[in-house]
Amino acid sequence: MKLKRYLKLIVFNGILISFSVLNAQKFENYKQDVKGEEIAIELVAIEGGAFLMGTKYSSRDADEKPTHQVEIDGFWMGKNEITWKQYDTFVYDQLNDGQFEDFTKLKKMGVDGITGATAPYADMSFGMGKGSFPAVNMTQYAALMFCKWLTAKTGVFYRLPTEAEWEYVCKKGKTD
16 A cells, blocks of 8 residues: 555656656757847846845835845846847738738628738837847837747747846846
8 A cells, every 4th residue: 555655656756857857948048049030039047036126215216115025036038129120020020921911801891991010100219220229119019019929930938027027137236
């Protein structure tokens, strides 16, 4: 009877160890090529740790107080800001995906208009530079859609950093 329990325990632990090994991923910096595009994203491994989030200074916004201890798990973050070249690749890929090329079926259903990606109507850099300069002036939703597109292109989940992750990276090695 005890032997059966020990065997079950050994098998269960073996399965847990197997899943741990299967899910293990090297936690190091890497460069992610974007399939079918001429761009890549460089990522830096950020070791997890604890830090004091918020500020003690009274001149700051009320939502930054009181300071509190926060524990962050390790994560990856872009080495540099997303450039206009990278972001424009996403924008024009969305414009050229051809999902609404055949309006015949839609017209039969009574559809008279479609909302979708449109070409930018103005220079969104507002003269601050394009190409390898950081992409600026997009909405949070546009940034989220870029992450979703990048996930679909690479098969790796991308997201924006949380407020705590962002502050942790910004304060790395500093007390406030």
